[in-house]
Amino acid sequence: MLVLLNRNLRLFFNSISTVLFSMLGALIAFVLYLVFLRANLQQGLPSGIGTNLLDLWVIGGTLTVTAITTTQSALGQMVKDREQGQLADLLMTGTPYWRLQTGYLASAVVVGWLMQVLMLIVMAGYFGVMDGLRLDGSVIVPTLALMVLSSFVWTSFNLLVLSFVHQVDTLGKIGTIIGTAAGFFAGVYIPIGSVPAAAQTLMKLTPAPYNAAAFRQSLMGPAIANKFTGHLANQAHLFETSLGVKIQWHQTLDSQQTTLVLVGFMVLFGVLALVLARRSQQAAIVRV
Numbered sequence: 001m002l003v004l005l006n007r008n009l010r011l012f013f014n015s016i017s018t019v020l021f022s023m024l025g026a027l028i029a030f031v032l033y034l035v036f037l038r039a040n041l042q043q044g045l046p047s048g049i050g051t052n053l054l055d056l057w058v059i060g061g062t063l064t065v066t067a068i069t070t071t072q073s074a075l076g077q078m079v080k081d082r083e084q085g086q087l088a089d090l091l092m093t094g095t096p097y098w099r100l101q102t103g104y105l106a107s108a109v110v111v112g113w114l115m116q117v118l119m120l121i122v123m124a125g126y127f128g129v130m131d132g133l134r135l136d137g138s139v140i141v142p143t144l145a146l147m148v149l150s151s152f153v154w155t156s157f158n159l160l161v162l163s164f165v166h167q168v169d170t171l172g173k174i175g176t177i178i179g180t181a182a183g184f185f186a187g188v189y190i191p192i193g194s195v196p197a198a199a200q201t202l203m204k205l206t207p208a209p210y211n212a213a214a215f216r217q218s219l220m221g222p223a224i225a226n227k228f229t230g231h232l233a234n235q236a237h238l239f240e241t242s243l244g245v246k247i248q249w250h251q252t253l254d255s256q257q258t259t260l261v262l263v264g265f266m267v268l269f270g271v272l273a274l275v276l277a278r279r280s281q282q283a284a285i286v287r288v
Contacts, residue, residue: 023070025068026062030123049227055131057245060215063150064212070111070112071109074111074155075105075155083168108159117144135219152266210262214259218255220245
């Protein structure tokens with residue numbers, strides 16, 4: 001398994017185009033925020049809030065998009081190996097199928113985490129230079145831990161999706177669709193509070209808004225506590241729910257509940273992927 005993990009990581013990071021295209025959805029969301037969204041969102045904020053809070057907001061959403069697209073790109077190697085017969089060759093060596101799957105999954109989790117860290121460094125560095133943003137030291141470790149959970153959630157999701165994909169051409173089309181939709185479901189292109197109720201419900205049926213909310217609560221918690229004081233204190237709840245910092249169903253979910261929802265999605269996707277594992281194994285065996 002470690003050999004396969006090392007192989008998959010080398011194949012991913014040795015291709016600059018693969019790395020860049022895996023981050024394309026996140027980079028588009030980041031650029032759209034800088035060009036269009038920030039000015040529009042700032043107009044709706046109470047005076048004195050500043051841009052740093054919005055910068056942290058978009059970092060949380062963009063990290064979610066990064067996790068979605070990079071884990072899918074990393075798992076794309078499994079589809080390539082399946083189509084080209086390399087997975088069948090590996091099975092002929094006597095390696096159990098579950099070990100091969102574990103190697104692909106582990107490499108996707110590692111890729112997802114590393115790319116999220118890279119994206120955080122890029123965005124925090126840019127906002128630090130341009131807006132004077134400084135990340136509170138207390139948010140770093142929880143955010144890095146959330147990146148691990150995020151990688152597991154989206155690796156299990158993408159494994160489920162790619163169980164139905166057996167051609168690289170189809171993989172590219174699926175990647176385009178999910179990469180485009182990721183920014184919407186994570187509430188980066190449009191804040192969740194700005195879309196109709198039906199669209200909000202649709203978004204909440206996916207892990208994306210909860211993932212973004214978990215990141216935003218971690219990153220923005222100290223800043224919200226500092227900014228929404230005095231006469232602004234009663235506006236904090238509206239700000240958090242309208243911008244997707246906290247998700248609201250019949251009640252507003254706190255950080256622990258949001259994390260539990262993410263874990264639930266991960267388990268659900270993992271179980272469904274295991275159910276379909278035999279189908280994926282048969283697709284590989286027919287090439288032996």
